[in-house]
Structure formats: structure tokens, C-alpha cells
Amino acid sequence: MSFKYTDTLPPPVRIAHELHRHGLKPTKQRLRIAEILMNEPTHMTADQILTVLRRDGDHVSKATVYNTLKVLAQRGLVRQINIDPERAVYDSTRIPHHHFYDLETGELYDINPSEIEFSRFPALPEGMEADGVELVIKLRKKRPAPTDSGPMALSSMKFDPIDRGPAE
Numbered sequence: 001m002s003f004k005y006t007d008t009l010p011p012p013v014r015i016a017h018e019l020h021r022h023g024l025k026p027t028k029q030r031l032r033i034a035e036i037l038m039n040e041p042t043h044m045t046a047d048q049i050l051t052v053l054r055r056d057g058d059h060v061s062k063a064t065v066y067n068t069l070k071v072l073a074q075r076g077l078v079r080q081i082n083i084d085p086e087r088a089v090y091d092s093t094r095i096p097h098h099h100f101y102d103l104e105t106g107e108l109y110d111i112n113p114s115e116i117e118f119s120r121f122p123a124l125p126e127g128m129e130a131d132g133v134e135l136v137i138k139l140r141k142k143r144p145a146p147t148d149s150g151p152m153a154l155s156s157m158k159f160d161p162i163d164r165g166p167a168e
């Protein structure tokens with residue numbers, strides 16, 4: 001059977017039910033935020049969600065969005081990913097999976113778990129068990145390969161002769 005991220009997402013009509021199932025009252029704000037996040041596999045920051053809400057005419061405070069997301073994550077409806085300490089990203093795909101992370105844009109892309117294989121793990125510390133393994137592959141734009149004519153090539157550097165004064 002093939003792995004589909006969408007299999008882990010509740011259909012929109014079930015979002016209220018999902019909130020209930022996770023012990024949360026389906027308030028208007030929770031429903032709206034859960035809808036934005038959970039309709040399709042996505043990764044969004046609190047600010048991005050706030051932008052969508054305000055665009056749709058919702059007068060909601062930043063604090064409400066942050067608090068609602070925190071609660072949704074605590075109850076396991078979305079996953080909170082903290083790669084960048086400055087801003088958490090909320091992931092609607094609830095099953096464990098891996099990510100590509102674009103260092104420039106901060107964007108996350110899912111990696112299907114079946115595409116990664118680990119060959120060796122360290123021994124776990126005494127008394128501990130593994131709860132999960134999540135890999136983040138950080139991406140940056142390819143840098144051009146250095147060439148002889150490149151600006152940093154030593155052969156092309158010009159050195160000013162040091163003026164030692166008139167020779168004696």
C-alpha cells in the first residue's frame with residue numbers, strides 16, 4: 001500500500017468532530033484556524049495563518065492565533081516544528097515524517113519516510129527509549145564551482161609591492 005499524507009487529514013466536515021475528539025470545544029477561532037491548517041498537507045507559521053485570517057476579514061489578535069496553535073499542537077491535531085528558534089512552523093501532517101528545509105525562505109517540504117533509510121543508530125542512553133526520528137535536510141542554493149578565473153583565485157590576485165624606500 002502506498003503512503004499518502006492526505007490519509008492522515010480529516011475531511012473539512014470532520015474538523016469540529018476532530019476538535020471534540022481531542023478534548024477541545026470547537027470555538028469559532030479554533031475551527032477557523034484548524035480549517036486553514038488541516039484542509040491539506042501544509043506547513044504554516046502563526047504569522048502566515050494570521051495573514052489568511054485577516055485577509056478573510058477575521059478580526060483576530062495575534063495572541064489568539066498563537067494560543068490556539070499552541071493548544072492544537074498540545075492536543076496532537078497539528079505538529080509543531082521548531083527548526084528556526086525565531087518562529088515555529090505548524091504541520092498538518094500528523095504522522096512522523098522528514099523534511100527539506102530551505103534555509104533562505106524558511107520553507108519546509110515533506111519527505112516521504114519510505115525515501116529514507118537509516119543504517120546505524122547510536123546506543124540510547126541508559127533508561128531511555130526512542131520516541132521518534134525526524135530528519136531535516138537543510139537546503140541552500142548551489143554555489144558555483146570555483147574556477148581559475150574566479151574572483152578568489154590566487155593566481156589572479158594582484159599584490160601591491162611594498163614600498164621599502166630607496167635601496168641603499
Ligand SMILES: [Zn+2]
Binds near residue numbers: 097110
Ligand atoms: Zn511536514
